[in-house]
Amino acid sequence: MMESQALVKTLDFQLDIESDNEGLLHDATHESRTAYNETIRLAKAGIDRREIPDRVADGVDLVKNTTQRIVAKALTAMDSFHEHDDIGLPSHTKSGPYPLRANYGEGYTLSTTGTGDVAFRISAKPYKHVIGFLDGSEVHLDILKTALSDDCWSIGTAEAMFHDGTPELHVTVTNTEQQVRDKQSSRTVVGVDVNEDNVALTAVSKNGVDDTVIIDFPEIKFERHRYFTMRKRIQKAGKWSMHDTLTGREERFVRDRLHKISRSVVEWATRLENPCIVFEDLKEMPDRIDYGARMNRRLHRLPFRALQSFMSYKAAFKNIPTVWIDPAYTSQRCALCGHIERTNRNRKRFKCRSCGRQDHADRNASVNIALKEVKQGQSWNVPALNSLPQVRKVRRPASGAVDAPSVTHPLARGHQTDGSVGVSD
Ligand SMILES: [Zn+2]
Incomplete structure (x- = not known):
């Protein structure tokens, strides 16, 4: 039953990536894994948490703001004991891609084109961008376009990842001014x-x-x-x-x-x-x-x-x-x-x-x-x-x-x- 409606939504899209940029995003999700693992390692070594973002940023090839988001997520995961996977191994021993978590306006941007499509630009690495168009359900595209054009809405962090080999972007949007009336x-x-x-x-x-x-x-x-x-x-x-x-x-x-x-x-x-x-x-x-x-x-x-x-x-x-x-x-x-x-x-x-x-x-x-x-x-x-x-x-x-x-x-x-x-x- 959908009794109450919070105006925070996560919208899922597939990325229609222009030209041969998919490899760049793939590399970035591997850098994201490195950042995640390094965060866990430093935190377990007892390093002051305020110092972790800078130290992790030194070792990875990612936009600084994006690194900060990944560090924050890794620490939250660690605090809630999610850093152990199903067979009890600490997840920082894992390799493979990890979602690239980015702030809107810094790590990624979105814009509506004249033809009604939504274009994206993800700063996969410093000064290196993955660009293209979003594909997805009409509902999610429509909500996103509303959020892009309406001052009442803000676009928050997004995660870029590969799902069954397909690049995806999950975008969080929030209504900043109101809850839906009771x-x-x-x-x-x-x-x-x-x-x-x-x-x-x-x-x-x-x-x-x-x-x-x-x-x-x-x-x-x-x-x-x-x-x-x-x-x-x-x-x-x-x-x-x-x-x-x-x-x-x-x-x-x-x-x-x-x-x-x-x-x-x-x-x-x-x-x-x-x-x-x-x-x-x-x-x-x-x-x-x-x-x-x-x-x-x-x-x-x-x-x-x-x-x-x-x-x-x-x-x-x-x-x-x-x-x-x-x-x-x-x-x-x-x-x-x-x-x-x-x-x-x-x-x-x-x-x-x-x-x-x-x-x-x-x-x-x-x-x-x-x-x-x-x-x-x-x-x-x-x-x-x-x-x-x-x-x-x-x-x-x-x-x-x-x-x-x-x-x-x-x-x-x-x-x-x-x-x-x-x-x-
Ligand atoms: Zn009657």
């Missing part, structure tokens, strides 16, 4: 129901339901199906390289869309009073409970966790906390009368078997998600709901702005007195 101080709770073709959002407060919106993205499903068909054809023809190219393209398309969608969601939430965002914790589902075909479909079709985590960290940047709740019954419960029955839901249509109310099924679920968090986690209540606002549908949030001219779903024409809408598939 979720207990929320005055608005936003329930987020994530589906394969939309995200349904409902904001509730002590005034009731403040707003509700559905962001549609049918193009993801459409494109994924298109790529799937293309790959099948290519697979039959045995063109595997093309197969991989298509997979890469599809992934980039989907990620790009997920970023846009999550930006829209967070933008929408920032206009609410002290909001927190609530997700269903899909990990929390006990295996023995059958949540039905809907949930199974949901788990397999779209990288839901990725979409949730994009929304979660983008929200954290805006000081909006995230809450994860147990998803049980959120899609089967009537948001107005509370009646729970599996047959209440049929695809996108929700019809309560008890009170007869009809609703868009995903919107109904988003209300339940929000109400569940208010009940469990907040000190205030939502008054008994007699009606829900009309569902607003927004399609293709390419601009990122949800509040821009929105399309009221045509199916909302059957506007009933209780504010609910008739929906058909």
